[in-house]
Amino acid sequence: MKKRIGVLLSGRGSNFEAIAENVAAGHIPNAEIAIVISNREGAPGIERARARGIETRVIPSKGLEREVYDRQVVAVLREKQVDLVCLAGFMRLLSPYFVAAFPQHILNIHPSLLPSFPGLEAQRQALEHGVKWSGCSVHFVDENLDAGPIIVQTPVEVLDTDTPETLAARILKEEHRIYTEAVRIVFGGRFRIEGRRVVGV
Amino acid sequence: MKKRIGVLLSGRGSNFEAIAENVAAGHIPNAEIAIVISNREGAPGIERARARGIETRVIPSKGLEREVYDRQVVAVLREKQVDLVCLAGFMRLLSPYFVAAFPQHILNIHPSLLPSFPGLEAQRQALEHGVKWSGCSVHFVDENLDAGPIIVQTPVEVLDTDTPETLAARILKEEHRIYTEAVRIVFGGRFRIEGRRVVGV
Numbered sequence: 001m002k003k004r005i006g007v008l009l010s011g012r013g014s015n016f017e018a019i020a021e022n023v024a025a026g027h028i029p030n031a032e033i034a035i036v037i038s039n040r041e042g043a044p045g046i047e048r049a050r051a052r053g054i055e056t057r058v059i060p061s062k063g064l065e066r067e068v069y070d071r072q073v074v075a076v077l078r079e080k081q082v083d084l085v086c087l088a089g090f091m092r093l094l095s096p097y098f099v100a101a102f103p104q105h106i107l108n109i110h111p112s113l114l115p116s117f118p119g120l121e122a123q124r125q126a127l128e129h130g131v132k133w134s135g136c137s138v139h140f141v142d143e144n145l146d147a148g149p150i151i152v153q154t155p156v157e158v159l160d161t162d163t164p165e166t167l168a169a170r171i172l173k174e175e176h177r178i179y180t181e182a183v184r185i186v187f188g189g190r191f192r193i194e195g196r197r198v199v200g201v
Numbered sequence: 202m203k204k205r206i207g208v209l210l211s212g213r214g215s216n217f218e219a220i221a222e223n224v225a226a227g228h229i230p231n232a233e234i235a236i237v238i239s240n241r242e243g244a245p246g247i248e249r250a251r252a253r254g255i256e257t258r259v260i261p262s263k264g265l266e267r268e269v270y271d272r273q274v275v276a277v278l279r280e281k282q283v284d285l286v287c288l289a290g291f292m293r294l295l296s297p298y299f300v301a302a303f304p305q306h307i308l309n310i311h312p313s314l315l316p317s318f319p320g321l322e323a324q325r326q327a328l329e330h331g332v333k334w335s336g337c338s339v340h341f342v343d344e345n346l347d348a349g350p351i352i353v354q355t356p357v358e359v360l361d362t363d364t365p366e367t368l369a370a371r372i373l374k375e376e377h378r379i380y381t382e383a384v385r386i387v388f389g390g391r392f393r394i395e396g397r398r399v400v401g402v
Contacts (some may be wrong), residue, residue: 113334113356116317130397132354133314133336153333155314155356160400196331199361 003187004034006082008073008090013045015088015109018176019183020052028183035080037073039092055080061092070098077102084186086179087141096143104193106141107186109179111171113137113153118146123171124164132158134167136175138182140198149196151182204388205235207283209274209291214246216289216310219377220384221253229384236281238274240293256281262293271299278303285387287380288342297344305394307342308387310380312372314338314354319347324372325365333359335368337376339383341399350397352383 005023007016016036022028036049039061049056057076061069074097077085087108099106112122113135119125126134135155140148154174158167185191185198192201206224208217217237223229237250240262250257258277262270275298278286288309300307313323314336320326327335336356341349355375359368386392386399393402 113314113317113332115330115332116314127398128396129316130351130399131314131316132338132351133356135334135356137333150331150333155334155336195329197328198331 003031003083004081005031005183006034006077006080006085007036007049007088008085009036009038009043009045009088010040010091011043011045011089013043013048013088014172015175015179016045016086017048019086019088019179020049020054022180027180028187031183031187034082035076037076039069039090045088066093067095067097070095074098074101084183085141086183088179093145094141094143099141099143104140105186107138107151107179107182108141108146108148109136109138109175109182110146111136111168111175113155114139114146114150121164123168126158127162127164127167134158134171136171136178138178140193149193149198151185151191151198152178154178204232204284205282206232206384207235207278207281207286208237208250208289209286210237210239210244210246210289211241211292212244212246212290214244214249214289215373216376216380217246217287218249220287220289220380221250221255223381228381229388232384232388235283236277238277240270240291246289267294268296268298271296275299275302285384286342287384289380294346295342295344300342300344305341306387308339308352308380308383309342309347309349310337310339310376310383311347312337312369312376314356315340315347315351322365324369327359328363328365328368335359335372337372337379339379341394350394350399352386352392352399353379355379
């Protein structure tokens, strides 16, 4: 049986595409993307998933209470027998209900070296703070923003000439690499969580 | 005229020693350490400075209000015609009076990639948070804790097997390198501060 990935996105979903390519190339062995769900109509990531022949679902979130919405999404993920949920630019916090439905099996990627610069526009935050190194982080998701145990990080140097856009572009390259690395680690199962630390066993 | 460095420390002063060695080796051109000041009797860094033939002063801080103490220290630094103040494990916040006395000429080093993990035991904080990369930062000092504009940072990977001590030892090696780099940048003067960003010109 292949491991089944469910992807949640709200926008272009470039991290979804990187995972899809790495699944297709065999870099995530014995896995497939079972469903791509967007909370926004017209998210470009949905079109890209369709172009790859991957099943998609748009479940609009507008006006719904968090858990009411999350119950709809979890129902679809269960229907599709998803083993692992990957957030790829999904612009919503998850409810405790959602988190409890996939314990230690929801991942998110964030374009900073957490705990620095959680939240929106992390690359702009990093530039404005004047850090010389930023990066990206893949972490388990809990109910808090960009806050669960960290699985993989990688540093990216900030250049004097950087704008938020040029820095974001260099970080994005690394995001595409480490998200796949994190999925491999989680599917491999050779780790344990000690407090907040994710360590190999 | 050589540029004159004043060092403030409270303990062993390993970063002071690294700077002293790099000054002696000519890696910080045209500079000398004019004075090493400790706020604690018996700080090992004071003995080490004496062994190098560098002038030292112990100015006990115990029981003194911050600015009362800082006025004593600033008076000595001025007497010694210090151009640049380097904090090297100096366990006190500086008053606005001290900061204003050496505008953009007080440096500190901190064993994390700021703004992550300011304050005490940064390496233990990093381990407990579960980050995969930490590092160190040299920054201009303001009245706040580990908070001024960052001059140099470098990342250091955190290993699954690390203890606070092993991580601290690897970070310390990088501290010794980047503190000298930061002093060179500040003495070189080829930078400007835009908001919080220190950028080359």
